[in-house]
Amino acid sequence: MIKHIAIVSALVLSANLACASNFYQISPNTRLVGEESVYKLDANGTTTLEYVASEYKLGLSNMIEANPSVDPIVPLKGTQLLIPNRLILPDTVHTGIIVNSAEMRLYYYHNGGVEVFPIGIGQLGKSTPINWVTKVERKRANPTWTPTAATRAEYAAMGEPLPAVVPAGPDNPMGLFAMYVGRLFAIHGTNADFGIGLRVSHGCVRLRNEDNEHLFNIVPVGTRVEFINRPIKYTIDSLGNIYIEVHQPLSRSQSEYENFEKDAPFSFTQEDLAFFKTPGINQDILKQALTERSGRPVLLNPPEF
Structure with missing residues (x-):
């Protein structure tokens, strides 16, 4: 009886986790998880980015990075917002x-x-x-x-x-x-x-x-x-697809903090610099990703036709 209750409890926990929008199963083949979606603001109501961020278990900075042209305080009615719930897991121990x-x-x-x-x-x-x-x-x-x-x-x-x-x-x-x-x-x-x-x-x-x-x-x-403090994350999956996810680095001065400066310099690690030289990376796409800092995974080696 106790064993039966334990099994049922485990199944309920697994079901709840599977339904949670912020729980992702880990695959040995990739550190890329989740899916992006689109949220359309009510054309007749008033909605803030904070409300949408809360609904999708995101922070305000995540929404601002993914939607740079949208006013975070009073977004235009009817605007379509990108929901950046696709991400690269940090390259560290998964414990x-x-x-x-x-x-x-x-x-x-x-x-x-x-x-x-x-x-x-x-x-x-x-x-x-x-x-x-x-x-x-x-x-x-x-x-x-x-x-x-x-x-x-x-x-x-x-x-x-x-x-x-x-x-x-x-x-x-x-x-x-x-x-x-x-x-x-x-x-x-x-x-x-x-x-x-x-x-x-x-x-x-x-x-x-x-x-x-x-x-x-x-x-x-x-x-x-x-x-950890890693504004740049990247991964190569088992199929050879190369992804990078770039966030705004933490501000180091009052000016950067107050102005959310998009051109604040990165402090690249040796690992970052080595990754940038990976064969197959489209350097133009890499440069654009490092400039836009959208907080979204970007494919760096798309098929060329």
């Missing part, structure tokens, strides 16, 4: 949680697949870690928040003084659930209805509340967590 700050996504590998969530990260000067391996040290429902002295001074200067400890509850900036990684950072929810896909936190990883609660319930203490 536990991977946080790629550059694309503002969190990956959780489990049950033979991966769930992908949009995140908010640290503001300029209060950065989320970008090259660090740690683990989930502990979890807490209804967390309190103890702001640092610098944070309290910052809020006081804005006319919003903070107590020494912000009590648990819906008004707490950490939301209702928190997973603590290392000693100074956490993966948590929010008390705001915006900010996912943006640099808004004081260094922690912020998720929409429903995503955060879901992760909190399924991620065990001790889970490996890796922070």
Whole structure:
């Protein structure tokens, strides 16, 4: 009887994961997963990019990159939006949680697949870690928040003084659930209805509340967590197709941050430079991908007729 219940529970979990739009089965033949789609804004109503991003488990930055000509605050009625839910999995171990700050996504590998969530990260000067391996040290429902002295001074200067400890509850900036990684950072929810896909936190990883609660319930203490900063991802599948996915690099100055500069320079790694020389890559397409930074996988060796 117990064995039967366990089997049924596993089947239900698998069915739920299969239905989730952000869960992808992993194939040994490719790191390219997901599919793009199109969302047409109501011709008679008012819809924001944030609303559409939330519906498709994307961050605002993902929508802005894929739809650069669309006003993110008041998009034109009837506009067709590209939903960039096709992506390349980061070239790192497919274990536990991977946080790629550059694309503002969190990956959780489990049950033979991966769930992908949009995140908010640290503001300029209060950065989320970008090259660090740690683990989930502990979890807490209804967390309190103890702001640092610098944070309290910052809020006081804005006319919003903070107590020494912000009590648990819906008004707490950490939301209702928190997973603590290392000693100074956490993966948590929010008390705001915006900010996912943006640099808004004081260094922690912020998720929409429903995503955060879901992760909190399924991620065990001790889970490996890796922070990376890879605005450029690429892969070659088993058929020889070569793909690249390019995101805007994290801003390093106030000017880049405020202006979302499309020409902010990349810091190419040796691996990046070696990949760019891969035989078969159409260099014109590569150059265009690095310029447009659409956050979408681009085929670099299409058939030539």
